[in-house]
Amino acid sequence: MGKSAVFGSDKGGVGKTTTVTNVASALANKRKSVGILKSDKNRDLLNWNIKRQQNGLPAIPVYEAYGDISKEIKRLAALHDVLLVDCAGHDSQEFRSALTVADILVTLVKPSSVFERDTLTDVTEKVRKAQKVNPALQPWVLFTRIETNKPSKVKDAIELDKFLRSDLVWVQPLKTRLSALDIFESACNEGAGVHDVARGNSLGKAKGQIELFANEIGIL
Template identity: 55%
Template sequence: MSILLIASDKGGVGKSTTAVNLAVYLSQSGKRVILFKAGKDKALLNWQEKRQKQGLPVIPVQEAYGNIAEPITKAARLADVVIVDCPGFDNAEYRSALTVADVFITPIKPSSDFEAETLTDVTATVRKAQKMGNTKLRPFVLFTRVKHNRTATAAELAKELKSDDVWLRPLNTRIGELTVYEDCANIGAGVHDVDRASSLGKAKAQIELLANELGLVP
């Protein structure tokens, strides 16, 4: 089993989009996947409802609030991968999930200072969880919504993060700013659920590379 926590100190960074696309791909790869909702918003529940209306395969969504370490651990006994989607701010759900997670990713748009500046506090929170006992935790920064004409900015930030071991390491995989992600999410799908769309091949490759880099697939 593997527990993947997706969290940030800011909303709107692509957490839920990343979560559902990984869930769909892993499910299609034969993994038993549970999406774990740790925020009061209804994004994942709405996505699941739309998915059912489309007749797409069910991906279970569980939810819990406050100290969610035990509910996550219980869910992990029923699945190969549990993907935890936390709200976009520092909260009890996020901090308790860090105590049991195997992998942590914080998505940011590298060209946004508002998002990049969250990394100081996120890094401190993650390092505290590691020092408090979760030595198995592997934390990463995921660059999302990367524009094709702003790759130099992403490269500069990656270089800065790699320059000092105190920072969370940036993943090599980057998620582009592709409308297909939003279009699929709007109908309760992931990019691996559809056969035709603009930039679909690129989007599918990005999700597959991400799953592989995180060690979620062989």
């Protein structure tokens, strides 16, 4: 039985799909068996996978399921080393049902965004409720799209990290953070991840951050 990691948020546009595809690429290139379950009805992941096949990159199966997806997560996790579940950017039956069976939750936040920080209250409530039936669930907050060349943005990350760690009722932040690197998105646009790319600005940094993240949550 492989591990299942759910990527979810109560807000769209936080970078879930871009992160999922880059993590999937890293795992595939490390010879892990990885699958992606999409529970968002947009076609982003399907289009990414078509481009991936056209570019001859290592195959990563993309599945679809909607409604109560708990049984499908269990079924697909048994087929892979790692199953990545991409949920829509809002509260949904898919997200809530995924939390009842998943091993890991990652919710993404740009620390400088008040809108994204505010999602943590409701996400934390859903997590604590899910842990009553799935006590093994390990939830994490991933700080992402941090502009490391701007001291005020770095300060926002430090302050949010300190706030979340001050009370363990909150979903806790990961030590690994993802910077605002264009290469994450440009690779995704080609059906790839940074681990499929031969060259590019900040490529080594991007690869390192993805690997550190995957290691920290225990899927690599």
